[in-house]
Amino acid sequence: MIYLYVGLAGSLGAMLRYGIGILFYQADTVFPFTTLIINLAGSFLLAWLTGSILSTARLSLTAKSAIGTGFVGSFTTFSTLSVETVDLYMDGRLSLAILYIFLSIFGGLAMSRLGYQAVVRRESE
Incomplete structure (x- = not known):
């Protein structure tokens, strides 16, 4: 059932990614800004979710997997980055x-750190 x-x-994550891609697509752009922004946002989102919502005991493993692996995993895309x-x-x-590649990897790491820091700041308030 978890697979479902x-x-x-x-x-839902894939449809959101596709919608954002259509919204911000520019044919004359030589740099893939849309994918970069989506992947950076997804890095922040997954870290924030992992540090806050997904780490609580109130959610089942199924819900955690659906949100983290399903939604965020399909929202971000390594295959598009590669192509x-x-x-x-x-x-x-x-x-x-x-x-x-540099911006994707190091930007993703930086955004993940910011996501975790946002949780820590919120919890310390």
Whole structure:
């Protein structure tokens, strides 16, 4: 049954990601800002959820999995990051490809830290 809930939450996360992608898509942009922003936001969101809502005993394992793995996991996307990086490289934009990887990895780590810090600050108030 957990698979059903993860799948349903995953479909919601995927639809939200797709909607944001359509909303902010610009054909003339050479840098994949939309995917970067979505992945950075997802890194913050998962850390914040993990540090607050998902760490409480009130939620079942099924609910935690549906939210973390299903919703946030499908909202963010490593495969799109990979394909867009290869596209940048194949188009001769090696410096942009490297910048994209750097911003995605280190930006994701920074956003995760901010997400956890937001929980700690809120709990200490």
